[in-house]
Amino acid sequence: MLKLSKKADYGLMALQYIASVQFGDVAQARIINTKEIAEEHHIPVELLAKVLQALAKHGIVESQNGPKGGYLLARNAGTITIAQVLEAIEGPLGIADCYHDKDESTCLQREHCNIRTPLRKVQDSIYQLLNNMTVEDMMGGTPLITIQPTTTVEGVER
């Protein structure tokens, strides 16, 4: 329950990697291609490609075609929130369909619904939570490292 999909997971990983290479201190800023990210994280290449496509279509990353092509962040890492990424990869997020204002007709039990108002507050809180965290906050360590255990990764403090 509440488990975010593999695609979302892959997307976040890729963004963190791209951001770390592009804005990190250690390496030179360069364009990253799909294959590099996939091999680095051991995830299927083609699936990651599809995720990056979606991100490109929503203006989160820019794509460059041809040899020596790849992806790079479209805007600063601090302005890309987790909520935006998730919404780009999967549909508009919402704890239930009937809480997104527009589709009022879909829910049959709308009239007799008793949990609408309270759950809406939960949804708003979660949304706000995801919207207050950017990919910059995920750039804790140096790029392409294994997780450094127990060292409190700074970056969420802002």
Added chain:
Amino acid sequence: MLKLSKKADYGLMALQYIASVQFGDVAQARIINTKEIAEEHHIPVELLAKVLQALAKHGIVESQNGPKGGYLLARNAGTITIAQVLEAIEGPLGIADCYHDKDESTCLQREHCNIRTPLRKVQDSIYQLLNNMTVEDMMGGTPLITIQPTTTVEGVER
């Protein structure tokens, strides 16, 4: 994304209804059967039955068999949190599988994962949010949601 399943939705509705009848001021406390809840909220009867089974198995509601049987809350409404309900209906909740400590082997990219630590904080915040709201808070139309701001990520306070 982040959409909770129909079963969870139905389960919350049923609990709110049971609680309202059992502890509400208006009606006499009595046992509610599945059919009544289903017809009241226009949801498929058999599916709701399965949800209530799960809730009974996890000690959230008590079942009484035979004619004039049905369900009633096992404990006070104020002690049943949303998180407990969701965990009873669906599996253990967690934003991703690899953040629940035990199944370490399942995640292939565990070693090269860079988003583990930050996402874990998000998960903890959501969990805390769902654990601070009880079915009592869903009763009476005056839902009060209290989120004690955690030390992890800011922006969670209401």
Added chain:
DNA sequence: AGGTCTCCGATCAAATTGGTCGGATAAAAT
């Protein structure tokens, strides 16, 4: 004890998600 009403466990169909394939495109090499 018989009949009926209710919960219960196993089973089946639909939808979503995860994964794969070949083609279009643009940069680089010849």
Added chain:
DNA sequence: ATTTTATCCGACCAATTTGATCGGAGACCT
């Protein structure tokens, strides 16, 4: 300028999860 090659892109298929259903077991009332 042409060919080559590396990359992104969109459509297709398979697996898992979810939604819904069925017949049987147990308990109450008459």
